[in-house]
Amino acid sequence: MPDDFFGGLDFGTSGARISIINFKKELKYTNSVSYQYGFKNPNSWINSCEKLLDNLPLDIKKNIVNLAISGTSGTLTACTLRGDPIGEAIPYDQACNENKILIESITVGEDHLQTPYSSLAKALKLIDKFGENIILRHQSDLITGWFLKDWTYGEEGNNIKLGWSLIKESWPKSYLKTSWQKCLPLIIKSGKILGQIDTDLAERFKLNKKILLVSGTTDSNAAFLAAGLGDEEGLTVLGTTIVVKKINKTPIKEKGITTHRVSNKWICGGASNAGCGILSQFFSDLEIKELSRQINPSKNTSLNLLPLNSRGERFPVNNPFLEPILSPRPVSDSLFLHALFEGLARIELKGWEKLYELTGSLPKRIVTTGGGSKNPQWRAIRERIINIPIISCKKTTSFGTALLAINAK
Numbered sequence: 106m107p108d109d110f111f112g113g114l115d116f117g118t119s120g121a122r123i124s125i126i127n128f129k130k131e132l133k134y135t136n137s138v139s140y141q142y143g144f145k146n147p148n149s150w151i152n153s154c155e156k157l158l159d160n161l162p163l164d165i166k167k168n169i170v171n172l173a174i175s176g177t178s179g180t181l182t183a184c185t186l187r188g189d190p191i192g193e194a195i196p197y198d199q200a201c202n203e204n205k206i207l208i209e210s211i212t213v214g215e216d217h218l219q220t221p222y223s224s225l226a227k228a229l230k231l232i233d234k235f236g237e238n239i240i241l242r243h244q245s246d247l248i249t250g251w252f253l254k255d256w257t258y259g260e261e262g263n264n265i266k267l268g269w270s271l272i273k274e275s276w277p278k279s280y281l282k283t284s285w286q287k288c289l290p291l292i293i294k295s296g297k298i299l300g301q302i303d304t305d306l307a308e309r310f311k312l313n314k315k316i317l318l319v320s321g322t323t324d325s326n327a328a329f330l331a332a333g334l335g336d337e338e339g340l341t342v343l344g345t346t347i348v349v350k351k352i353n354k355t356p357i358k359e360k361g362i363t364t365h366r367v368s369n370k371w372i373c374g375g376a377s378n379a380g381c382g383i384l385s386q387f388f389s390d391l392e393i394k395e396l397s398r399q400i401n402p403s404k405n406t407s408l409n410l411l412p413l414n415s416r417g418e419r420f421p422v423n424n425p426f427l428e429p430i431l432s433p434r435p436v437s438d439s440l441f442l443h444a445l446f447e448g449l450a451r452i453e454l455k456g457w458e459k460l461y462e463l464t465g466s467l468p469k470r471i472v473t474t475g476g477g478s479k480n481p482q483w484r485a486i487r488e489r490i491i492n493i494p495i496i497s498c499k500k501t502t503s504f505g506t507a508l509l510a511i512n513a514k
């Protein structure tokens with residue numbers, strides 16, 4: 106009797122990854138692809154999903170029983186009522202300042218929505234551009250809909266930045282009076298079975314026709330699940346952006362902070378606009394690895410870079426006008442990389458200080474996931490600057506998403 110398999114697909118900034126696990130949570134298969142048309146183009150997400158499905162070995166295709174999808178939190182796209190993406194998505198790190206006054210008037214007391222990075226700000230911009238005869242979906246919800254050929258649903262965590270309240274289990278009352286409420290998804294808790302894969306799609310990719318789609322989560326929550334974090338540990342995701350998260354007894358409502366609920370715990374934290382993205386702007390992955398070997402992590406470069414991926418910051422400060430500082434650039438590439446690592450470690454430190462201010466405690470140990478987590482020199486620099494022991498977790502975000510698929514109800 107062949108194993109049943111559980112799949113997790115994660116849509117990040119640099120590409121998409123799939124992990125297939127069995128009931129014992131053993132990783133049976135993984136693969137990743139980068140986006141063909143760039144991150145902002147939703148057809149890239151669909152196209153990379155198709156490539157990942159095409160490349161699955163047949164025995165896996167036939168024995169996947171549950172599938173869950175995660176994606177970047179706060180990347181919103183407009184679609185036709187039939188789920189076809191319209192134009193480019195607005196990515197999580199793009200500030201939309203256009204409807205500030207309207208947003209303040211409909212989100213009184215909801216500070217986390219009153220930022221130009223909220224999905225609400227992006228939703229209003231998309232409605233201004235494309236009208237109200239559209240639906241608005243985040244990355245994870247769009248792809249889940251693509252598998253079902255039904256775009257009705259939205260997963261709770263992915264929609265917090267759009268205004269969904271995990272506590273009240275509703276949209277803000279002020280939305281009821283708007284004409285655009287119909288553009289929002291019907292919210293479902295994470296880890297719930299939504300329905301069976303579309304038959305034509307299953308046939309096209311030779312997949313088990315009985316695959317059940319499970320409502321997924323955000324990329325950072327999936328990383329949290331993969332890391333299996335303890336109450337006294339913190340999570341740092343070193344992906345295109347740096348995300349810091351810790352468990353807290355109560356939710357926190359503040360600009361730049363998101364409170365999610367994962368495995369019945371409140372997970373508080375924030376995502377910077379700085380991260381590995383800036384490394385990729387200057388160096389290939391191989392160059393990063395080789396140049397890192399020349400770095401002495403115990404030394405301080407005394408260069409004070411602020412390595413934001415672009416203008417504007419979400420967390421630890423929420424300022425859409427903050428400019429990156431990338432000069433002076435030393436002649437030595439390894440010295441420059443060293444200084445970038447230090448600048449990123451200082452941003453992470455400020456993140457932890459901000460969470461200390463809001464929660465009253467620091468983690469005893471930091472678990473790190475994401476592309477940057479495999480770098481030992483960066484880890485040592487981070488330990489020197491942050492002064493908290495750090496370990497790397499080899500499990501990927503899509504592995505965490507696959508865990509949701511196992512535990513589906």
Ligand SMILES: Nc1ncnc2c1ncn2[C@@H]1O[C@H](COP(=O)(O)OP(=O)(O)O)[C@@H](O)[C@H]1O
Binds near residue numbers: 382
């Ligand atoms: N050895 C390394 N050290 C530091 N960063 C690395 C290393 N290898 C890859 N990266 C970075 O990892 C990033 C991709 O990580 P990933 O977690 O896949 O990101 P995302 O999920 O945001 O797409 C790239 O920006 C790349 O620069």
Ligand SMILES: O=C(CO)[C@H](O)[C@H](O)COP(=O)(O)O
Binds near residue numbers: 323344377
């Ligand atoms: O930065 C990101 C992409 O890499 C994260 O998706 C995101 O912005 C983190 O969001 P949340 O605060 O909801 O976990």
